[in-house]
Amino acid sequence: MTTETRLTIPGTAFDVHEALRGLTEGALSALAEAERTTAQIVLAEVLNNIVEHAYAGQGGRIDLTLSTGADGLRCVVTDCGVPMPSGRLPKGRSPRPGDLPQGGFGWFLIRSLARDLRYSREDGRNELSFRLPS
């Protein structure tokens, strides 16, 4: 059985914080703990990247669709911010712990946990889709 959740989130750090809290208590609460943990981490990184980079702190609309199925949680996230640099997803290399990095973990975490990552830019919209395996 597939269940679908659609959500529109204003592109600010506070709204993303509230939306993730709501999802954790709502749509994600039916998932097993490991799956819910993964979903929280990946969605936080994806949504906060949009707030910080695509919308560069200016705000905007983020649309999120989550579908649960036999192969995990499928996620589609769209925004109308600036495109990814060079039209491609960042490589997400792992920062070196010994350097005591204070950033650069976001895409590394996304790439570590998400499968079937796809990015497209059409009609001024970014669309990122991925699957979080069950």
Place this chain on the structure above:
Amino acid sequence: MDLSAEVRDGALIVRVLEDRIDAASAIGFKDRMREVIADPSPVVVLDLSRVSFLDSSGLGAVVAVMKLVAPRRLELAALSPTVAKVFRLTRMDSVFTIHADSP
């Protein structure tokens, strides 16, 4: 960001009283920690038992606090499964002493 602090057996124990350290709260967390760690205790233990979620901004803020505390030590305690997973995946668990239980 709501924190509590007490000195016990020569260590400054700081308990985070909110459930998320994320992009929305990371700066507030860092600012409050800067005030709290003015206490000269040689070890600062950050009790994260109430924190159910931490994202990469929160992780960056904890690393920033470690640098503020240096040359004294910042240790972590009572990581929830989600918080532990972020530290493990990024291998940042290798740079902190992490206690399983709250002090």
